[in-house]
Amino acid sequence: MNLRWSKLSSNWWEQWLARKPVQWALRIAFAAAVTILLSQLKLDPLEFVLFDLRAALSNSPVASGQVVLIGIDDHTMEELKRPPSASEMATALTNLKHAQPSAVVTLVRPTEFLGSQEDVEKLATAAASVDLTFGENNLPAPGQKTLEPLPPPLQGITVEAAPITRDHSPFANRGVTRRVILQYQNAWTMHARLAQLHNGFTELSQYRGAFLFLDSEQIYVRYKSSFEHISFVDLLKGKIDSAKLRGKIVLIGRDSTSVKNTFLTVPNTIGQNVKSPLEVQANYVDSLITNSSPRLTPLWCTA
Numbered sequence: 001m002n003l004r005w006s007k008l009s010s011n012w013w014e015q016w017l018a019r020k021p022v023q024w025a026l027r028i029a030f031a032a033a034v035t036i037l038l039s040q041l042k043l044d045p046l047e048f049v050l051f052d053l054r055a056a057l058s059n060s061p062v063a064s065g066q067v068v069l070i071g072i073d074d075h076t077m078e079e080l081k082r083p084p085s086a087s088e089m090a091t092a093l094t095n096l097k098h099a100q101p102s103a104v105v106t107l108v109r110p111t112e113f114l115g116s117q118e119d120v121e122k123l124a125t126a127a128a129s130v131d132l133t134f135g136e137n138n139l140p141a142p143g144q145k146t147l148e149p150l151p152p153p154l155q156g157i158t159v160e161a162a163p164i165t166r167d168h169s170p171f172a173n174r175g176v177t178r179r180v181i182l183q184y185q186n187a188w189t190m191h192a193r194l195a196q197l198h199n200g201f202t203e204l205s206q207y208r209g210a211f212l213f214l215d216s217e218q219i220y221v222r223y224k225s226s227f228e229h230i231s232f233v234d235l236l237k238g239k240i241d242s243a244k245l246r247g248k249i250v251l252i253g254r255d256s257t258s259v260k261n262t263f264l265t266v267p268n269t270i271g272q273n274v275k276s277p278l279e280v281q282a283n284y285v286d287s288l289i290t291n292s293s294p295r296l297t298p299l300w301c302t303a
Contacts, residue, residue: 063224064289066198067282068101068248071255072108076233084232086115090126092235092252097130099245102197104130105190107137107162107253107281110154124153135162135190135251135281139216145187160190164264164280165218177264180284182210183217191281194249195288209293219293223275223283229255249285253278 070092072084084092089110096104110132113123126132139161140147147159165179182192183204196202204210209219228244232252255276263274275283287293 060223060225061290061292062226063282063286064198065228066248066289067286068228068230068245068250069255069278069282070096070230070232070235070250070252071276071278072232072253073229073255074257075231076236077256077258079233084113084236086113086119086123088236089113090119090123092232093123093126093130093132095235095238095240096245096250097126099240099242100247101130101245101250102247103133103194103249105133105135105162105194105249105251107135107251107278109136110134110150110157121153124156127154127157131158133158133160133190135160137162137164137277139163139181139184140187142185145185160193161187162190162281162284164277166264177280178220179213179218180221180287181216181218182207182288184215191284191288194285197249198289199291201291206291207288207293208291219287221283221287222290222292222294224286227279227282227286251278251282251285253281255279 076084080088089106093104110123110127113120115123134150134157136147136159138147147161149155149159150157161181161184163181165177165181167176167178180191181189183189188196199206201207204217207219210217211219228248230240230244234240253276255278263276264280
């Protein structure tokens with residue numbers, strides 16, 4: 001009796017599975033289960049690995065020539081025996097004014113240029129003469145459009161968001177900066193605003209490879225070579241070619257091996273490479289100027 005019942009059950013099961021509607025239902029259920037499983041996986045780490053590989057195997061493009069770096073470098077530190085003072089920064093900005101750059105940005109917080117009250121007021125006056133911007137490595141608080149202003153007498157210096165990104169993932173080198181933020185809370189970052197002086201873009205859709213990530217619009221950075229570098233101490237002494245600065249975006253920042261702990265890893269060589277925050281910020285801006293970001297893998301691949 002048991003054997004007969006088992007045989008009847010087996011025949012019924014085979015007949016049920018042989019039905020076309022059942023087969024299609026099982027296929028759809030299996031596909032749905034696989035889709036749900038894959039949707040729970042984050043494939044961003046794989047995206048990072050492939051981006052790093054592409055960057056390592058391709059030659060670094062040459063910079064646009066629209067961004068000039070003023071580095072507080074080893075030469076400056078050797079000459080001054082210390083970081084530049086407020087008075088020296090004021091003199092450097094005055095020398096820059098005569099070169100007529102399109103924009104002047106300090107990546108060093110202006111309050112870190114030390115001196116007497118008179119020296120700081122002198123710095124404030126010089127900053128106003130070149131419409132100096134402070135690019136802060138930060139974003140506004142949620143719901144806020146701007147960052148905190150500087151204290152008097154430096155409150156006239158515009159403070160803009162210039163955040164440096166870092167990726168931490170289990171399958172790619174940690175602490176690598178691959179992305180630049182274009183917009184946060186529907187406001188352009190400093191990098192995008194500076195680039196717009198030369199690319200003329202006004203819409204997010206004009207940027208190649210833009211994508212939404214961590215509540216902001218971003219693109220991948222294509223790291224460049226051959227930026228124009230000028231030592232801060234040479235600018236301080238007036239040893240500059242004004243023609244190389246005229247109409248250019250000038251970034252002032254630390255570029256000394258004495259602060260090597262501030263250097264960041266970038267994906268442009270086999271085994272990775274490090275660059276100073278000054279060089280990283282320059283690459284952010286230049287990638288936007290040339291609109292040379294690699295296109296992102298479609299969202300359905302990384303969701």
